[in-house]
Amino acid sequence: MGKILIKDIYLEGKQVSVLVDGNRISRIADHIELDAETDLTKIIDGRGKAIIPGFANMHTHAAMTVMRGSKEDEKLHKWLSGIWEMETRLDDEIVYWGTKLACVEMIKTGTTFFNDQYFNVESAVKATCEMGLRSAHSFVFLDLGDEQKMSRQRENCQIMYDRSRQWNPLNIFEVGIHSIYTVGEDNIIWASRFAKDHNLKVHIHIAETAQELNDCLDSHGCTPVEYLDKMGIFSPDIMAAHCIWLSEKDIATLGAAGVNVVHNINSNLKLASGYKFKFQELQDAGANICLGTDGVASNNNLDMMETMKITALVQKAWRKDPSAITLPQLLSSATRNGYKAYGLDGGVIKEGALADFSIIDINNYGFTPNINFAANLVYSAHSDCIQTVVCNGRIVMENRQIDGEDEILANVRRLYGRMTGETI
Ligand SMILES: [Zn+2]
Numbered sequence: 132m133g134k135i136l137i138k139d140i141y142l143e144g145k146q147v148s149v150l151v152d153g154n155r156i157s158r159i160a161d162h163i164e165l166d167a168e169t170d171l172t173k174i175i176d177g178r179g180k181a182i183i184p185g186f187a188n189m190h191t192h193a194a195m196t197v198m199r200g201s202k203e204d205e206k207l208h209k210w211l212s213g214i215w216e217m218e219t220r221l222d223d224e225i226v227y228w229g230t231k232l233a234c235v236e237m238i239k240t241g242t243t244f245f246n247d248q249y250f251n252v253e254s255a256v257k258a259t260c261e262m263g264l265r266s267a268h269s270f271v272f273l274d275l276g277d278e279q280k281m282s283r284q285r286e287n288c289q290i291m292y293d294r295s296r297q298w299n300p301l302n303i304f305e306v307g308i309h310s311i312y313t314v315g316e317d318n319i320i321w322a323s324r325f326a327k328d329h330n331l332k333v334h335i336h337i338a339e340t341a342q343e344l345n346d347c348l349d350s351h352g353c354t355p356v357e358y359l360d361k362m363g364i365f366s367p368d369i370m371a372a373h374c375i376w377l378s379e380k381d382i383a384t385l386g387a388a389g390v391n392v393v394h395n396i397n398s399n400l401k402l403a404s405g406y407k408f409k410f411q412e413l414q415d416a417g418a419n420i421c422l423g424t425d426g427v428a429s430n431n432n433l434d435m436m437e438t439m440k441i442t443a444l445v446q447k448a449w450r451k452d453p454s455a456i457t458l459p460q461l462l463s464s465a466t467r468n469g470y471k472a473y474g475l476d477g478g479v480i481k482e483g484a485l486a487d488f489s490i491i492d493i494n495n496y497g498f499t500p501n502i503n504f505a506a507n508l509v510y511s512a513h514s515d516c517i518q519t520v521v522c523n524g525r526i527v528m529e530n531r532q533i534d535g536e537d538e539i540l541a542n543v544r545r546l547y548g549r550m551t552g553e554t555i
Pocket of ligand 1: 190
């Protein structure tokens with residue numbers, strides 16, 4: 132790995148030069164002149180451009196790109212059974228190309244780190260590794276209370292964990308518990324203990340819908356958060372997706388444990404599962420708030436810039452308060468908070484941080500005038516301003532060109548029919 136020197140680029144109100152050495156940002160200064168340029172792999176002219184941290188998409192099901200647009204305008208349960216029916220036909224090839232398409236989309240929209248929960252994990256890891264992105268991948272527990280499935284999944288989790296020791300360090304292994312309504316209590320306890328014993332994160336859907344809350348109250352006499360808290364699972368190692376239907380006590384519990392809560396507004400809105408996410412209350416209680424897109428089947432894209440804007444608009448709207456969420460809160464939750472959840476020094480442009488960032492075009496209407504860069508980025512720009520993306524010190528897209536993109540699109544078009552049983 133060599134060096135990348137970006138000259139005269141806009142960063143937080145001034146023109147600077149940024150030097151990347153290996154996988155880190157090594158220097159930021161007004162001017163950087165290198166004595167020996169022999170090991171310099173790249174000089175980028177930053178004039179008319181800005182550098183921004185890579186986005187951390189902290190909840191998605193990457194290979195669901197293959198299902199884009201396939202189950203529209205259906206009620207939640209019909210939608211879910213349609214998705215599960217299609218998922219019976221998943222195979223390694225579909226997950227591999229679907230994940231590659233997700234990586235193309237994430238790179239083009241400035242995401243450098245994503246948290247995935249899906250099946251055929253090793254195909255997803257292979258695809259992500261080839262695309263050069265940083266990621267976490269869950270071994271998913273989903274047993275519907277079936278004892279045989281429970282014990283088989285425990286064995287497979289151990290096997291996958293052992294094999295993950297050979298993965299590229301950019302791709303992190305973690306434990307996935309799909310939800311309280313699809314995983315038996317014994318397996319929730321086993322999986323979270325396995326994660327603790329091996330120092331792994333746990334990625335779980337919690338309190339996504341009113342039905343999940345009501346069913347839990349009926350069968351366990353408590354909320355989903357109380358149910359999981361009795362098992363002692365909460366800690367800063369939990370990645371809790373959704374958390375829409377929370378009581379005040381639930382918020383206090385998640386906050387006190389320092390849980391990472393991932394808000395996925397587009398999916399919540401599109402599936403009409405709720406939108407009154409308690410961003411400020413959770414943050415005040417001590418939770419680390421991250422943003423995610425959820426899978427393409429319920430979004431239908433993986434665009435974190437769009438996610439920031441819709442998060443802001445919905446918070447402001449339902450609270451009837453334009454000051455309900457601020458630009459710094461949005462930007463942190465879309466970038467550094469995700470990295471922080473995994474103990475990574477990234478999602479920020481500073482000396483010594485991981486070199487995960489985007490170079491964006493600001494010589495266009497969306498950034499003119501450039502009075503408030505953050506406001507322009509969140510509210511007026513579109514992700515097509517993202518030109519070049521660097522992940523772990525390596526250029527994964529240059530001037531919107533990604534190696535192999537046409538082949539990826541062609542393969543997903545070919546595989547869609549196999550997945551749905553339709554031909555297009
Ligand atoms: Zn999800």
